[in-house]
Amino acid sequence: MIIGVLGVGHLAAAMIAGLMKSGDRQTILLSPRGKSKELAARYGLEICVDNRELVERAEIVILAVRPADATAALEGLPWRAGQIVVSVCAGVALSQFPAIAARIVRAMPLTAAEINASPTVFYPEIAEARQLIARFGLAIALRNEDEFEVATVNAAIYGWAQDIVRQSVHWGHDHGADQQTMRQLVAQTFVAAGRMIAETAEPMETILKDLVTPGGITELGLEVLEERGQPAAWQAACDAVFARLTSVPKDRSGYVDEVEGAG
Ligand SMILES: NC(=O)c1ccc[n+]([C@@H]2O[C@H](COP(=O)([O-])OP(=O)(O)OC[C@H]3O[C@@H](n4cnc5c(N)ncnc54)[C@H](OP(=O)(O)O)[C@@H]3O)[C@@H](O)[C@H]2O)c1
Structure with missing residues (x-):
């Protein structure tokens, strides 16, 4: 080849x-x-x-x-x-x-x-x-190009996921944990979260519900995130990227340098 x-x-x-x-x-x-x-x-x-x-x-x-x-x-x-x-x-x-x-x-x-x-x-x-x-x-x-455009937003989500890993590692390090240990722990935790969803057939809501103990730490964090604008903030970011991708004229005459890159 x-x-x-x-x-x-x-x-x-x-x-x-x-x-x-x-x-x-x-x-x-x-x-x-x-x-x-x-x-x-x-x-x-x-x-x-x-x-x-x-x-x-x-x-x-x-x-x-x-x-x-x-x-x-x-x-x-x-x-x-x-x-x-x-x-x-x-x-x-x-x-x-x-x-x-x-x-x-x-x-x-x-x-x-x-x-x-x-x-x-x-x-x-x-x-x-x-x-x-x-x-x-x-x-x-x-199945079609419209679906491809929606899925392209995921290329940006990949970067946001890396940023959350980075921020979590720094938070742990600032609180006294070893940076390299936190880097492996947080990164592999994201891999684990993804694999649980990718490799089991359970509805995502059930997978999440199973790990959120009422009154526990996961629930506490989700409540704080919601108070501070999640999931609305994340969805707004997805909407903004999708709007950018789909606002570029789809014929050859009008293409402008609006989509600088996926990354
Ligand atoms: N970066 C990502 O993570 C990512 C992810 C998914 C998709 N993409 C897509 O991948 C594409 C490239 O992104 P990038 O981040 O790799 O950009 P980049 O680093 O700027 O690379 C583009 C390269 O193309 C070269 N080039 C431009 N016109 C050329 C031509 N006519 N002949 C030969 N070389 C030419 C440029 O050369 P000069 O340096 O000489 O100008 C530059 O080296 C973008 O369309 C982006 O949407 C990127």
Whole structure:
């Protein structure tokens, strides 16, 4: 499999790390610019002379430029039938891309692709794209692009979850706990919370109810959070991100640099 990466920045670096860990018998070609020199040196990868060479040689191309650069990056290149483009550009709809011979799939990996732990939504379902995306972590095909846009909000939730972990670790450290111990404890607690929901069939309300002892510490904390604006604050944040994603004009004429990035 010859994989081309067009746009070698932060997310591409995470995806390439994941690909290097998960694959053999693969060639990864990089577009020039960004972090391509650094990553080529780290992994022994080849940098193409230009994007034309990358498109000529790659079977599947990951498009990882910033959203405002996405449509222009595909223009004027020698795309061919049978080729696949996996765009990870947040908020850029399929209808905004130029008509090219290659098929375009949208995907939304998290930086956890670096450790092959990114649940990654994608649309439409195409077998070769799924094969590639599954190497970043759990590949989840969505039913349509509207659903993809809703699910893209999760890319921001990933960062908020990390921020809550960070804040909890600092709180513990400020109160005398060892920082490294707190880091492992809180991070693994979030993993545990996620796995309990992902890996059991119980309704989420039941799972939560089972752990909230009446008059206990979990209940106390939930009450304080509610007094201070939860879950309304969290839902408002989701609404704001969704509004940003869906306010970007979905045709090629009006795309503006409103969706700076998923991260
Ligand atoms: N960061 C995340 O966690 C995350 C998560 C999910 C999705 N995404 C999506 O991933 C995309 C990239 O985000 P990022 O954070 O990785 O951005 P980034 O670090 O700015 O990387 C984008 C790279 O694309 C390069 N580039 C732009 N146009 C190019 C072209 N025509 N040919 C070759 N290279 C080109 C830029 O090069 P220069 O530096 O030379 O301009 C830059 O290195 C965005 O669309 C974002 O929505 C990001």
